[in-house]
Amino acid sequence: MYMDLSAMIRPTILAWNLVKAKEYGMVHKLMFGSDYPLFGPRKNLVELIRRNVNQVAERVGWPTLTDEEIEGILWKNAARFLGLKY
Numbered sequence: 001m002y003m004d005l006s007a008m009i010r011p012t013i014l015a016w017n018l019v020k021a022k023e024y025g026m027v028h029k030l031m032f033g034s035d036y037p038l039f040g041p042r043k044n045l046v047e048l049i050r051r052n053v054n055q056v057a058e059r060v061g062w063p064t065l066t067d068e069e070i071e072g073i074l075w076k077n078a079a080r081f082l083g084l085k086y
Contacts, residue, residue, distance in 0.1 A: 002081060004033030005073065011048060015056040018049075018073070019063055027069045031078045049074060 003021075005014070021027050034045060054064040065073075079086045 002029050002031055004031045006033030011052050011056050015053045018053055019057055030073045032074045
């Protein structure tokens with residue numbers, strides 16, 4: 001089973017869910033989802049995942065995500081799921 005991150009635009013909620021996925025060893029099953037065209041382009045969601053999630057987690061004392069985990073969420077997990085070479 002895989003999960004996408006569409007519609008999670010509140011930084012604290014997104015960070016909490018990513019931290020929980022990490023604690024359960026499920027980050028490799030997460031994929032970026034934009035909800036486009038329902039909510040329009042989500043470039044800011046990519047930036048939120050890349051830059052702000054760890055800032056939120058650090059501020060409240062939660063574990064952070066590695067760069068590899070973040071890149072997995074943004075594209076590598078989906079590429080692996082689809083059988084694409086990268």
